[in-house]
Amino acid sequence: MPLKVWKNIVKLQRGFLWGGATLGRKIAWVRWDKVCRPNSDGRLGIRDLRVVNLALLGKWRWRLISGGQGIWRDIISARYGLLYPSPHFGGRPSGFRGASLWWKDVSLLGSSVEIGSDWFSKGVLKRVGNGGSSSFWFDPWVGDIPLKIQFQSLFQLSDQQLDLVGEMGYWLDLEWHWVFRWRRDLSVPEIGLLEALLSAVQNTPLLGVVDSWSWRHDSTGTYSVKSAYMVLSAGSVASDLDSLLARVWKSWAPSKVIVFSWQLLQDRVPSRQNLLRRRVIRDPRDSFCAFCGASLESVDHLFVTCDSISPVWYSLFRWLDFRFVSPPSISSVFQSFLGFGVGRKIRLGWLLIWHATVCTIWNSRNDVIFARGTVSIESLVDKVKLSSWKWYLAKNPGSPCSFYEWEVQPILCWS
Template identity: 35%
Template sequence: MTDSYCLVSKMLFAKYNGNVPATASAWWKDLNSQCYGGQHGAWFDTGLLRRLGEGDSVLFWKDVWIGEEPLRDRYDALYCASAQQDNLVRDCGTWVAGEWNWEFNWNRFLSRQEEDLLVNLRIVVSAFSPSRGRADYWAWSNEVSGSYTVKSAYDVLHKQVQPVEGGIFKDLWAVRAPSNALALAWRAILGRIPTRDNLRQRNVLTETSDLSCPFCLHSIESIPHLFFSCNLSWRVWMFMYNWCGVSSVLPQDYAANFMQFLQGYGNQRWRQGAWAIWIAAINVIWYSRNALVFKDEEVNIQKVLDLIQLKSWSWLKAKIKGFSYTLFEWQSHPMLCLEVI
C-alpha cells in the first residue's frame, strides 16, 4: 500500500481517486484512515524504511533509503539541478571491476555552493551501494529486526494518544462497577461513543443523514450534548445532585464532569463509590437513547432515574463488603450509605 508503484496501490487509488466516499468498503475506509489521514496521521507510512538491494525499485531522490528523509529534501538545490530526478538507484551509477561508482548528471553547471553540497552527497552515499542478486525490500523502523509486529504498531499508536490529565483513567477503573459499564464511560471520556456526529465524521452517515439528538430533536447529537446539555440529560443530572443533597454546575466536558461529580465529599474510597452513580447515569442515558432509536421506546424520565438508582445500588451491594443497605435506604439517604465504603 505504501509503495505507490505497486499494482494494488495503483488499483485502489484509481478506483477512489485518493478520496474515500461514504459508499466505500469498511475495510478500505479503515485502512485509509489509519494509515494515510486518520486521527494519528500517516503513522504506518512513516514507520516504513526502504532498504537497498539491487536498486531496481528504489528512487534515488524521492524514496527514503538513507536517513529519515528523501535525498531531494536534504539536498533540494541539487535535486532541482539534477537530470535524474526520477531515476532509480541502479541508474545513478555503474559497476566497474566489481565496484560501484556513483554517477550524477546535471541540467546545468553547478554553483560553488552546490559543488560543496555535491561533495557532501558523495560522502553520504559512499557508504551505500546496490547489492547484486538481492531484491529491494521494506523494513519496519519500529522494530530492531525490521519486521512488522502488531505489538510495535500498538506501541506507536499508544504513544500518540494524548493522555487525559489528572490520572482520570486510574480513578475510573477503580470505580465499583461492572467492567462493561466502566468501558462505556471510558469511551465517552475519550469521545468514542458512536453518536451521530461521530458517525458522520467517520463517513458512516452521509451529509443528508439526520444528525439531530433523538431526545430533543433540536441540536446535533454530540457526546457533550447527549449526556449533559440536552434538556432530558440535564434534568437527570439535576435530579442526581438533588438526590445527593448537593448543588453544582454541570461541566460539558466529560472528563471535568467525572472529576467534579460530588467533589469535596469524603475520601478517595468514598468517591469511588460515589462515581458508581456517575457511571450508572452515563450507561442508563446511553441505553435509553438506543432503546428510543432502535426500538422506538418512549423515554420516561422517572424510569431513567429509578434505573440509575437501582444499578448503582446493585453494583455497590455486590462489590463492597459491608454495604448491606436496602434499595429503599439507598434511595432515601445515598450520602449516608456511602459512608460505609
C-alpha cells in the same frame, strides 16, 4: 474498498449503533469520526472500515516491496509489472490502463486526499546493503526523505534519475567511488549542493549484504496492520474533555451503561433540551424537567442541580462517608469521583457508583415520562445501591461481599 460500498456499510453501522434493529430515521448523537477514535483518546473505539481497508492494502504493498515469495507475486509481477519507479511510491510508467481496481489502490496507496499524506512512503525506510534494489533518488535510504526531495535541483539535472544505488558508482581497491552524470555542467551553487549530497551519502553500499525495507512505526521493523491503523487514525492533540472521557471506560459497570456515561459527559443524550434543539420537540413548553417541571431539562440540571436529584448525591456521599459539595455541572461531579481514593480497586469502586447513579437517574426519568412513574430520594438511592452491588459481583464473582455489607460499608468490599 469502493467509496460507495464504504458509505453504505458505515450507514448500517451508524443505524445499528444509535437505533439498534429498529427501522426509521435515528439521531446520530456523536460524530462518526469521534466514534471511531480509540478509547485511549476518550472515544468509542469502533474501527473505521475505510482506514482498516487502507491498512490491509498496505500489507499487500509491504509484501510486494519486501521480497515476498510465492506464485501470487510472480503472477502479479507478470500481469502488472513492478511498482515504479520505486516500490514504496507506486505507479507505473505505462499508467493503469487495463489494471484492476485492487492494483490501482495498492499502487497509489497513501496518495488519497482523504488521508492527507503519503503515509505509506513516509512510513518505510530503506536499509541499503549492496545497493542492488534501492533507488538512489526515490528511496528514503538517507534520512527520512528521498534524495529527490532533499536535492530537487540536482535531481532535475541528473542523467541517472532511475538508477539504483549500486549503479551510481564502483568499487576500487575495496573503496567505493561515486559517479554522477549531469545533463550540463553544474554552476557554483550547484557544486555546493553536490558537496552536500556527497556528505549526506556517507553510508556507502556494503558488499555481500542485501537491501531491505523497514517499517518505522513498529519496533520490529516489520509492517503490521495494527501499527498502520494507528498511524492513519492519529488525530489532533487530545482536549481536556477527551482526557476525561478516556477514564470512563475502565469500570465494573456493564458496557451499555459505560457508553451512556460517555455520551452524557459530552451532552449527547436525548434530554428534552437536546431534543428541542434538534426539533424533535416542537413546543418549548414540553422541554421542562421531567422531575421538577420548573426548569429546562438540560443535562446539568437533570443530573445535578434539579431539586429532586441533588439530594440523591448528598445521600450517596453520606452512605460512602464522604462530604460532598454539589458542583455546577455533570462533568465536575465526574471529576470529583475520579479524585477520591488511591489504588486501582478504590478508583474502580468509585467509578462504579458514578455509573450506577447516572444510569438510575436516567431510567427513573424515563419511567416518569413514559410510564407515569413516581420517584423519591430513598428509592433512587436504594436502586443505586442494589444495581452497583449486582454489577460488582458480576465482575468479581469470588467476592464474599453480601448486600448487607455493601449497604453498610461498600468501600471495604472493593478495597
